[in-house]
Amino acid sequence: MTESDEQLVAAWRQSGDRGPLETLAARHVATVRRMVHSMTIDDTLTDDLVQEVFLKAFRRLGSFEGRARFTTWLYRIAMNTVHDAVARRLRAPIDARASLPLDAVARIDPPDALAERAEFDGTVGRALARLPPKFRAAIVLVAIEELDPADAARIEGCTRATIYWRLHEARKRLAASLREHIAP
Amino acid sequence: MTHDDHDPGTSRADAGVDATLRDWRRRQDAAVDADALAARVVAAIPSDTAVAAPPVERPSQRRWLERTAWFATGIAAAVLVSLVLRSPTREDRADWPPSARFAPGQIAGKAALVAGLEDTFGAGLAWVAEHDRRVAVGLVADAPPSRGVALAVRIVVLARRAGDSVWTPVWQSDVITRDEQVVDVAAGPGGAGRLRLWTHPLPDGAIAVDGELSLVAANPSVAASYSGVQRPGEPRRVTGERKDGIEWQVIQTVVPIGAAPAVRKEVS
Numbered sequence: 284m285t286e287s288d289e290q291l292v293a294a295w296r297q298s299g300d301r302g303p304l305e306t307l308a309a310r311h312v313a314t315v316r317r318m319v320h321s322m323t324i325d326d327t328l329t330d331d332l333v334q335e336v337f338l339k340a341f342r343r344l345g346s347f348e349g350r351a352r353f354t355t356w357l358y359r360i361a362m363n364t365v366h367d368a369v370a371r372r373l374r375a376p377i378d379a380r381a382s383l384p385l386d387a388v389a390r391i392d393p394p395d396a397l398a399e400r401a402e403f404d405g406t407v408g409r410a411l412a413r414l415p416p417k418f419r420a421a422i423v424l425v426a427i428e429e430l431d432p433a434d435a436a437r438i439e440g441c442t443r444a445t446i447y448w449r450l451h452e453a454r455k456r457l458a459a460s461l462r463e464h465i466a467p
Numbered sequence: 468m469t470h471d472d473h474d475p476g477t478s479r480a481d482a483g484v485d486a487t488l489r490d491w492r493r494r495q496d497a498a499v500d501a502d503a504l505a506a507r508v509v510a511a512i513p514s515d516t517a518v519a520a521p522p523v524e525r526p527s528q529r530r531w532l533e534r535t536a537w538f539a540t541g542i543a544a545a546v547l548v549s550l551v552l553r554s555p556t557r558e559d560r561a562d563w564p565p566s567a568r569f570a571p572g573q574i575a576g577k578a579a580l581v582a583g584l585e586d587t588f589g590a591g592l593a594w595v596a597e598h599d600r601r602v603a604v605g606l607v608a609d610a611p612p613s614r615g616v617a618l619a620v621r622i623v624v625l626a627r628r629a630g631d632s633v634w635t636p637v638w639q640s641d642v643i644t645r646d647e648q649v650v651d652v653a654a655g656p657g658g659a660g661r662l663r664l665w666t667h668p669l670p671d672g673a674i675a676v677d678g679e680l681s682l683v684a685a686n687p688s689v690a691a692s693y694s695g696v697q698r699p700g701e702p703r704r705v706t707g708e709r710k711d712g713i714e715w716q717v718i719q720t721v722v723p724i725g726a727a728p729a730v731r732k733e734v735s
Contacts (some may be wrong), residue, residue, distance in 0.1 A: 301512060305504040313501040320495060330504060337508045396661045399493070407491040427492050442694040448665040448677040452649050454484045465483040 288353035292344060304344075308337050314414055315361050316430070321423040322365040323418070324408045332368055336347065336361045351437060358430075359438045369416050403464055410460035414453055421449035422457065560702065562634050567623045567702045567718045577619050577643050578724050594650045596662065598640035603652045615646025616668050619722045621702075622680065626687055626715040635716070638682055638689075643724070655682035660689075666721065673698055674721045678705065687713045699723055 286294070288310070291303040315336055318331040337390055340360050347356055417439070424435035425446065432450070436443045458465065584604060585592050594605040620642040625634035642664055644650050663679040677694040691706040700722050707716030716718040 304512060305509045309505045311495055312505040314510060315500065316504060317496060321492065333504060338511060339673050341512065404494060405489055427488050444675045444694045445677050454481045457484050458480055461487055465487050
């Protein structure tokens with residue numbers, strides 16, 4: 284039977300063994316990476332931040348009390364880490380190029396479709412990167428990761444109404460930026 | 468995504484944006500090697516000596532901690548009660564000046580103002596804000612098919628010296644906006660500050676309001692972000708602070724004016 288995240292944390296508390304930590308990392312690394320990349324639109328920075336997120340989480344695991352789900356707690360660390368990193372990089376604009384996906388598409392699409400897709404992906408990345416970080420966080424958590432807005436509010440440390448407000452404004456701005464690409 | 472009383476719901480346009488983002492996200496993930504990244508994270512664990520060891524408690528230490536915790540809880544409760552009794556966050560509604568709420572007839576006046584502006588700007592008029600002896604209007608290029616409920620919002624900043632009993636109004640804004648419209652307008656001396664506001668009427672008649680207010684060049688300077696639900700027509704203290712011997716608080720009143728004839732008018 285698969286152990287829950289909270290059971291893995293309890294197992295680590297009892298044994299001090301690294302095994303549960305490795306399982307938690309393997310289980311959540313893809314989601315955390317997706318979240319972080321949607322916020323940074325930068326492949327290299329993303330992988331460094333993902334590592335930072337897990338190390339922070341494991342350092343603080345002793346203080347995890349189980350009042351929230353482990354994932355909510357972990358995603359909050361992830362988003363705080365991203366917000367800190369984005370604040371540090373404010374002077375250097377986010378590079379909205381998406382190099383890895385282009386390599387993936389190249390294997391299956393003809394050149395014209397590839398160019399079109401690359402242009403579209405770049406447009407979406409730039410539109411996301413132009414959003415203020417708090418708006419971007421709301422759209423990433425609720426629209427892309429499909430989290431419950433109440434969980435998104437816990438992760439962002441704000442009220443649910445604030446998440447709705449940010450989500451509403453983010454969608455409005457994205458709709459304006461992506462007008463040509465979104466079917467009516 | 469769950470839908471509850473506070474969820475404005477997603478429109479077809481919103482769903483189009485969300486679907487576009489999720490398509491984009493899927494393509495971004497196609498070439499990512501999550502296993503390699505997991506291995507990198509795991510490999511970093513032993514080299515990071517600061518990873519916390521599981522907390523181990525000795526029984527005697529636990530008993531001492533429990534006794535200390537109960538003692539600390541008692542002290543904290545006593546302090547909390549005294550703070551609540553003396554706190555500036557307490558709603559001393561009787562101390563608020565009459566201008567904290569809309570006077571009879573003022574809502575009709577606001578509706579008339581909107582009607583006049585709609586004659587000029589048509590359905591593109593999104594919001595109107597009156598403060599600092601100026602009237603600011605927000606316009607949208609594409610007026611939505613349904614414009615939602617119109618709401619009048621009064622925001623009053625009150626201040627007093629610590630220990631004084633009288634609150635003095637130091638800044639006021641009257642905003643007319645609509646359901647889910649984002650108001651974003653310069654505020655305060657020299658327009659150096661900002662007021663942002665988002666409102667959403669709930670099915671039970673209450674109104675959810677999110678606000679951000681910064682009055683940077685004002686005395687006292689105000690920086691506040693707040694959100695909450697309030698009953699229509701009832702002034703509510705939404706935020707406040709005591710700092711450097713000065714107390715300030717923000718009182719907010721929201722009144723639906725959807726029934727006013729001027730606001731029903733859609734196109735001039």
